[in-house]
Amino acid sequence: MSKSIQSIERAAAVLRLLARGPGRLGVVELAGALGLPKGTVHGILRTLTGVGFVEQDRGSGKYQLGAALLHLGTSFLDVNELRSRAINWADALASRSGEAVRIGTLLEGRALVVHHVFRPDDSLQTVEIGQLLPAHACALGKVLLAYDRAAATALGRDLERYTQRTLTTAAGLGPALAQVRERGWAADVEEMTVGVAGVAAAIRGHGGLVVGSIGISGAVDRLCDAGGTPRAGLVGQVQDAARAVSRELGHRW
Amino acid sequence: MSKSIQSIERAAAVLRLLARGPGRLGVVELAGALGLPKGTVHGILRTLTGVGFVEQDRGSGKYQLGAALLHLGTSFLDVNELRSRAINWADALASRSGEAVRIGTLLEGRALVVHHVFRPDDSLQTVEIGQLLPAHACALGKVLLAYDRAAATALGRDLERYTQRTLTTAAGLGPALAQVRERGWAADVEEMTVGVAGVAAAIRGHGGLVVGSIGISGAVDRLCDAGGTPRAGLVGQVQDAARAVSRELGHRW
DNA sequence: CACCGAGGTCGACATTGTCGAACGCCGGTC
């Protein structure tokens, strides 16, 4: 691959920083984070503001993400083949299992939620589409890591801890991923949130490459038996759904 | 405002084209639409692919939007003040009125849905957050146009027709917007979809500037009386909600 | 099998973005 266009890469880096940072950021903060002169960063921000990707807060003068990105994001959902092919199967899995279903794909070493079906009861739930989950602490992400060696090694040694049970070392995660490959499914039991567990399996595309993952998540005592192991019936349902989506994407078993 | 950075503007134009076009687009299609040599467009696409804003379909070689945009879009929702301040009031309006609630803001002359609360029953409904609605054919959009002369004039004379009742001329829309300003609320009765009506009112920010709109939409026979006029009670509820959000944003009445 | 059109590459050119210094503004502080 030849050279990339510098200014566009920098603009993308600015947007990524604004997405990560909790709120608004100033010119000098961004310049510091990127190691660029503030004049340069200001020019990028001016342009991004012009196209609606960034908005400036009047008064504080700081910058935040702009509305145009929201439309781009949902437009992505419209054309994303993984999602559109999987929607029906996700609905079916949700009603059969009685749990919330999510579909994930790998983005920058984390699991991006591209689809989300609520648990089929009337409880309060929020849409999680577009969220980035820590790959090492959820079933959805473990599946993705298990079949993407590059992403798994790029995570580094020390992983962020969310609960007592989070796998926080490469040494601990490696065997877990091997087990995922062996069994064909992944689980997370209170590794990200206390009281919550998940089960997921891989979705494969044309050439057998893993392009995403589908899984359920919910209260530990519904998903797992007394020993803390995911119920076999649910695991089977998840695997069936993953296979069905894979077949729909053109993968031959 | 000084000069903007050319390559970033072009990259944004590419993304906008990809978002508009229903599916994937090729290098030459994009180059043709932008009036640029294809070598240049290819360089932009290569860079956008590198940062994850664009994905290339293996096999066809065509390009589509990338996953990174989804996360940026939802990150925008997290920091958007209009949305975060309005969420509680939107929920309240939905349960009081019994209808679906949407909050909109102006983007490129159309109404961008930044929040959406389902109608409080168990019917099948899809999330509309991120959608761009035609401003001239929905209550949400009419409110925004009524208080933004620049956007209203930029629409041009001939507007797209969706139903028999769509206002398709500037001559027809002008008085309608004047009426919105006068009454303080807007309505659309089967102007975008047959059988569906909507009512909306303006949300004002700090300085009294209109920053968005909030409204309900649903079946005509629920929202309107026999004469096809929105029920006064519902109009009042929408106006109350709009006022409440405005107050929360710092607007003094 | 030649042809067309697709996506992709390459290198010379000068346009284009970069950079650092200087400006104006605001809010603190002494």
Next chain:
DNA sequence: GACCGGCGTTCGACAATGTCGACCTCGGTG
């Protein structure tokens, strides 16, 4: 209330940078 420091912003000279069109490779087609 004069000062200072920090912010976002502007400006212009320089050269690094992206642009552009010709060229390449590959599939599908008549």
